[in-house]
Amino acid sequence: MTGAASRRSALEKVRVVDFSWVRAGPWATRWLGALGAEVIKIEWPESERGRLPSTTTPQQLEVNLNTSGNFNDTNVNKKSLSLNVRSAKGLEVVKRLIGISDIVIENFSSRVLRNWGLGYEELCRIKPDIVYVSMSGYGHTGRNHHYTTFGPVAQAVSGLTLLSGLPDKPPAGWGWSYMDDTGGMYGAMCALTGLYHRNTTGRGQHIDLSQMVASIPLNGPALLDFTANGRGSRRKGFPPGNRAHWPGTPLISAYRGPTVAPHNAYRTDPGGYNDWCVIVCHNDEEWQRLVEVMGAPSWATSEKFAALAGRLQHQEELDRHIESWSMTLEKYQLTEHCQAAGVRALPVQSAEDRVEHDPQLRHRKMYLPMEHPALGQHLVQNAPFELSRTPARNNSSSPLIGQHTQELVEGLLGYSREELRAGFADGTFWPTSRPRFPYMEEMLR
Amino acid sequence: MTDAQPSPGPLSGLRVLELSDEKGQFCGKLLGDLGADVVKIEPPGGEPSRHVGPFLDDVPHTERSLSFWYYNTSKRGITLNLQTADGRRLFKRLAATADVVLESFVPGFMASLGLDYRSLCQQNSGLIVCALTPFGQTGPWRDYLSSDLLHMAAGGEMASCGYDDVDLANGPPIAPGGGNAWHMGCHYACIAIMAALVDRTLSGQGQYIDASIHEACALTTESAIANYVYRGEVLRRQTGRHHAANSTPRTQFRAKDGKYVCALLGGRLNPRFVRNLADLLDTYGMAGDLRDPKYQDPAVIAENTSHIIDELVANFISSLPAEEAYHAAQQRGFTWGVVRAPEDLLDDPHLHDRSFWKQVEHPELGRSFTYPGEAAIFGDSPWRLSRRAPLIGEHNIEIFCDELGLSRGELAVLAESHVI
Numbered sequence: 001m002t003g004a005a006s007r008r009s010a011l012e013k014v015r016v017v018d019f020s021w022v023r024a025g026p027w028a029t030r031w032l033g034a035l036g037a038e039v040i041k042i043e044w045p046e047s048e049r050g051r052l053p054s055t056t057t058p059q060q061l062e063v064n065l066n067t068s069g070n071f072n073d074t075n076v077n078k079k080s081l082s083l084n085v086r087s088a089k090g091l092e093v094v095k096r097l098i099g100i101s102d103i104v105i106e107n108f109s110s111r112v113l114r115n116w117g118l119g120y121e122e123l124c125r126i127k128p129d130i131v132y133v134s135m136s137g138y139g140h141t142g143r144n145h146h147y148t149t150f151g152p153v154a155q156a157v158s159g160l161t162l163l164s165g166l167p168d169k170p171p172a173g174w175g176w177s178y179m180d181d182t183g184g185m186y187g188a189m190c191a192l193t194g195l196y197h198r199n200t201t202g203r204g205q206h207i208d209l210s211q212m213v214a215s216i217p218l219n220g221p222a223l224l225d226f227t228a229n230g231r232g233s234r235r236k237g238f239p240p241g242n243r244a245h246w247p248g249t250p251l252i253s254a255y256r257g258p259t260v261a262p263h264n265a266y267r268t269d270p271g272g273y274n275d276w277c278v279i280v281c282h283n284d285e286e287w288q289r290l291v292e293v294m295g296a297p298s299w300a301t302s303e304k305f306a307a308l309a310g311r312l313q314h315q316e317e318l319d320r321h322i323e324s325w326s327m328t329l330e331k332y333q334l335t336e337h338c339q340a341a342g343v344r345a346l347p348v349q350s351a352e353d354r355v356e357h358d359p360q361l362r363h364r365k366m367y368l369p370m371e372h373p374a375l376g377q378h379l380v381q382n383a384p385f386e387l388s389r390t391p392a393r394n395n396s397s398s399p400l401i402g403q404h405t406q407e408l409v410e411g412l413l414g415y416s417r418e419e420l421r422a423g424f425a426d427g428t429f430w431p432t433s434r435p436r437f438p439y440m441e442e443m444l445r
Numbered sequence: 446m447t448d449a450q451p452s453p454g455p456l457s458g459l460r461v462l463e464l465s466d467e468k469g470q471f472c473g474k475l476l477g478d479l480g481a482d483v484v485k486i487e488p489p490g491g492e493p494s495r496h497v498g499p500f501l502d503d504v505p506h507t508e509r510s511l512s513f514w515y516y517n518t519s520k521r522g523i524t525l526n527l528q529t530a531d532g533r534r535l536f537k538r539l540a541a542t543a544d545v546v547l548e549s550f551v552p553g554f555m556a557s558l559g560l561d562y563r564s565l566c567q568q569n570s571g572l573i574v575c576a577l578t579p580f581g582q583t584g585p586w587r588d589y590l591s592s593d594l595l596h597m598a599a600g601g602e603m604a605s606c607g608y609d610d611v612d613l614a615n616g617p618p619i620a621p622g623g624g625n626a627w628h629m630g631c632h633y634a635c636i637a638i639m640a641a642l643v644d645r646t647l648s649g650q651g652q653y654i655d656a657s658i659h660e661a662c663a664l665t666t667e668s669a670i671a672n673y674v675y676r677g678e679v680l681r682r683q684t685g686r687h688h689a690a691n692s693t694p695r696t697q698f699r700a701k702d703g704k705y706v707c708a709l710l711g712g713r714l715n716p717r718f719v720r721n722l723a724d725l726l727d728t729y730g731m732a733g734d735l736r737d738p739k740y741q742d743p744a745v746i747a748e749n750t751s752h753i754i755d756e757l758v759a760n761f762i763s764s765l766p767a768e769e770a771y772h773a774a775q776q777r778g779f780t781w782g783v784v785r786a787p788e789d790l791l792d793d794p795h796l797h798d799r800s801f802w803k804q805v806e807h808p809e810l811g812r813s814f815t816y817p818g819e820a821a822i823f824g825d826s827p828w829r830l831s832r833r834a835p836l837i838g839e840h841n842i843e844i845f846c847d848e849l850g851l852s853r854g855e856l857a858v859l860a861e862s863h864v865i
Contacts, residue, residue: 010644023667035640053712055690056671069675070668120824137780141822142798147775151667152686152696153782156707157771161685161784164606164621170697170705171784172619175605175680175688176667185632186820192639193479197455197826199646205825213801214820218628219787220515225499226788227815228511233786242594242603242620253498255512256593256622257467263594265603265617274679276618278598344590346599348618351673351680354601354663363584366660367670379674384630384660385637386581388562389652390644392637 009036010390014195015101017042017094018078019085020187022050023177024151024211025107025135026074027184032103032191033077034383034392040101040408041078042085042094045401045434050074058375065401066374066437073380075398076370081409082402082430085116089428094118096413098126102198103191107135107183107211110145120206129204131194135187139210149211151177158215159222162233163255166241182218183211221255242278247315258282261311262290264319265348266326268334276348277331279322279338284308286343293341294325332357355379372397405429406443420444454480455826459642461545462486462536463520464527466494467593467624468549468658469577470516472631476545476638477519478819478830484539484844485520488527489863491837501810507837508809514834518805518816522835523844524865527558531864538849540565544651545638546574552582562653572651573641577634581657591658596626600662605669607682609695618682629665630658685784694754697784700767705784708762708774710754716741719753725777731761791815805833841865 014037018029021043033039045051045065054068061067081097084090095118098104104123106113113119113134123130134140137149155161155174165172190207198204216223225231233239237249244254244263253259260282268275281287284307291300299321304310311318326334331347338345349358355367367379375397383392409415409423421444423429430436457480463473464486477483485492494516495507502509526532537560540546546565548555555561555576562574576582579591597603602625603618610616634656641652669688672678680688685697685707694711723735735757739745746753762770771783783789790796801818819828845851845865859865 007644007648010640014643031636056668056675058675070671073671073674138795139799139822142795144775144795147795148778148780149782150709150780152707152709153780156705156782156784159785159787159790160621160623161707162786163623164619166608166613166616166619169608169612170699171685172606172608172621172682173685173697173707173784174602174621175607175682175686176669177687178621178625178665178667181665181667182628182632185636188636189475189632189639190821190823192636192643193455193828194823196639196643196646199643200458201826203825205823207821207823209821210799213796213799216787216790216796216801217817217820218623218625220817221499221512222623222787223790223817224511224515224814227791228501229499229503231499232788239622242617252503253512254622255499256624258497265598265620273681274604274618276598276603278594278603278620280592280594282592339586339589342590344592344595346589346591346595348598348603349601349663350604351601351666351669353604355670355673358599358663360580360584360586360659361663364581364657364660366663367674375675379670381664381670383637384633384658384664385575385654385656387637387641387652387654389648389650390641392640 007390010387011035011037014038014103016040016103016105017098017101019104019106019108019113020135021048021107023074023180024183025105025187026050027181028135028187028191029078029105030074030076031188031383031392034394036390039078040097041075041080041399042083043080043401044082044084045431048401051401061375069375069378072372072375072378072398076380076394077396078399079404079408080399080402081405084428087428089423089426091117093409093413093428095126097408098123098130101127101130102195103131103133105133105135105187105191107187109148110136110138110140124204129198129202131191131198131204132206133187133190133194133209134206135183135209135211137211139213140208151180154179154183154212154215157212159219159233160215163219163222163239165239167237167239167246179211179215183214186214221253225253243315245312245315251312259312260308261315262318262322266319266323268326268331269329271327274348274350274353275331277326277334277345278348279326280344282344287311289341290338290343293337293343297325368394370394370397373400400437400439402430402437402440451829452826454829455823456481459544460484460542461547462539462543464546464548464550465577466492466549467497467627468579469547469631469634470494471628472577472634472638473520473547474516474518475631475635479828480826483520484840485517485522485835486525486536487522487837489524489865515816517834519831520835521840521844522838523841524838526864527560529862529864531859531862533558533560535845535849535864536560537565537568540572541568543569543572544642546572547577547634547638548574549577552578552587566651570650571645573638573645573654574651575634575638575654575656577630577656577658579657580659582655586659593624593626594620596658596662597621599659600626601666601669602662605666605680605682605688609684612684626658626662629661630656633661694750698759698762700762700770701764702766704767706762706767706770707782707784708758709780710758714746714750714753715743716746719746721777721779725774725779726757726761728773729761729764731757731764733757803830805830807833809836838865
């Protein structure tokens with residue numbers, strides 16, 4: 001026991017060798033970093049697709065390896081070691097690093113690390129209790145292990161895409177790589193679980209995570225409806241948009257909680273693209289409260305809406321009436337009126353809304369400014385949980401590519417300045433064909 | 446070897462007390478499937494989430510909710526009324542033996558019972574208490590009511606999902622189904638709990654975790670926040686593909702059998718990609734003019750993007766069953782997928798190779814059912830669904846009598862006075 005008082009973060013003194021790229025892997029290690037681990041990102045300028053192409057570079061800046069805003073938010077709390085692992089010398093450097101690390105994590109397709117000479121057996125030879133988390137598309141075992149994914153593909157194949165949309169329309173799907181975010185969560189969860197197991201048993205292991213497979217358990221009730229009841233999801237009225245039930249179809253659970261009405265999105269004043277509110281009444285009592293909030297108009301006090309069965313039966317009419325009322329209020333106003341009366345309602349919020357207008361997220365300090373050497377000062381997303389004794393914090397902005405190469409190669413691994421210079425000259429630490437950033441020249445002085 | 450005990454999961458030896466409903470039950474399942482002894486504490490008569498459908502054979506009953514079944518695997522179950530003094534006394538005795546308490550009551554409720562973290566940790570300094578609530582323990586929305594749909598609205602999910610005007614003019618933002626707001630909250634809560642557990646292996650100390658479902662959802666829209674923060678952009682919804690500041694080429698194509706294929710092409714069309722695409726289409730004699738050397742010029746590709754995507758690829762996919770197009774493309778290295786219904790996965794041989802599906806016994810019904818398994822394969826300590834969800838109060842005797850030492854008579858008195 002090192003004594004609770006001296007520990008400031010949960011993963012203090014944990015070192016992570018992070019080969020991950022693009023989004024899912026980096027989103028996993030971002031949180032390990034926030035929790036206090038030293039995350040060392042191994043990258044090579046020709047191949048980190050999380051940096052380029054960038055669609056989130058501020059308009060006034062040049063698009064280059066160090067100016068992606070989304071990369072910054074996805075890679076805070078890490079150090080960057082630029083290293084050609086596919087060279088003999090680079091492999092030696094990374095093996096020396098693995099020898100003094102706790103976790104190796106990567107999200108390449110299934111055979112990449114092994115082909116580099118860094119399969120699990122080799123990792124164990126270097127560091128017998130290493131926790132190795134692989135985050136491939138389909139996993140390292142199974143006949144389709146070589147298939148590849150991005151978030152949208154994992155979502156499609158696993159059944160998640162089909163859960164989103166309106167009946168008789170193509171799937172609306174997910175408007176972003178939900179499974180990159182979520183795959184990252186599972187990557188972090190697996191790394192922490194492996195670390196816990198190692199700390200309690202002394203044994204490391206390989207954890208074979210698959211992005212596509214990880215999506216499937218998110219469809220549990222729909223799958224059990226099929227395996228236990230024989231009912232599939234390709235059926236009339238499914239998916240029911242924002243409703244719990246599509247009017248005119250059999251009353252069958254749509255796998256998002258109780259089958260109730262109202263349960264929908266309604267336009268609000270002034271009718272812009274994201275001027276919508278959602279309202280849900282879980283029972284007759286909540287409905288009566290909504291009736292009061294709306295000022296008890298005559299349509300709403302009609303007997304046909306008084307009980308759930310009637311509201312489900314006349315849902316189209318119900319929703320039209322509610323929207324004629326919701327259109328008279330701005331969405332935050334409507335939310336306040338409803339919530340003050342004990343009615344479930346919240347605004348549809350864009351990114352701008354969340355950052356600028358959401359009083360709760362502001363109170364909880366969800367977005368805090370950080371300085372980045374190339375991007376300047378911008379808001380960065382924070383953890384959605386507060387650990388009372390070892391809080392998760394954003395400690396540093398994302399690294400410039402290769403920013404910590406000297407610090408790590410000389411300071412941590414004990415190579416000499418001469419060896420560092422030689423490695424830059426022979427293409428181990430930076431491609432000889434590519435101009436070096438000024439901070440690299442600084443390292444070599 | 447058939448008699449060998451399965452190796453314990455990575456969290457074996459840990460005890461978790463779960464006081465939660467739809468908000469936190471998936472977190473409890475994750476910890477239980479990972480090997481922890483998760484004890485679900487329900488009010489007498491059972492947790493209200495037992496009333497959520499679908500139900501086995503469509504017969505509504507507290508022991509037949511498939512939703513409850515799914516989200517409460519690998520747990521034991523007891524009943525306990527915390528609103529009684531005896532109930533609180535028993536809970537404190539249980540908490541003295543626990544490693545983690547997971548609760549999702551409204552903020553302040555546990556404190557009003559004298560069961561807040563400060564009180565519980567006095568008798569067990571290693572205890573980790575995680576409160577997973579809609580908005581966290583503080584702030585102006587702290588006491589707001591919520592639901593899965595409400596979280597998907599305020600979290601930003603809905604603002605990113607919907608339709609192109611060509612599919613549905615001025616359509617609404619759409620909330621994907623499946624209860625994913627709860628999943629998002631539970632994933633982050635699980636990470637926070639695991640971090641606290643790792644810390645405890647070295648510090649010996651527990652701590653209090655205040656986790657917010659709203660914040661978890663607000664974090665789960667990939668680049669939307671970055672697009673706004675760095676470029677001031679508010680993204681538009683598009684059918685079956687990423688939100689974007691400016692319209693992007695479609696990625697969802699209807700196959701011959703009416704199913705859809707997700708084919709990622711936009712932003713990827715370079716000469717090498719087009720050559721490989723021609724090879725793929727040519728396998729079925731559908732490459733059209735794609736082998737024309739002119740397509741080795743990026744400028745020509747750019748001019749013909751719509752021809753390649755909306756004609757050649759769309760025709761190719763519409764001529765094949767969706768599964769065939771998917772496998773043909775993946776076998777040639779294309780990151781494409783078929784848009785499946787969940788039930789289509791039961792036949793996927795890749796999942797069988799990974800022993801993904803689990804047969805779960807329901808002895809009281811004399812039947813077993815196929816459940817989806819785990820996200821990852823652990824090499825040394827299996828992540829494994831170990832048992833079906835508990836019946837109401839199923840482990841009352843086991844836990845109150847066998848483990849806490851109450852007599853059967855005392856248990857009967859507790860039942861009569863509605864404590865259990």
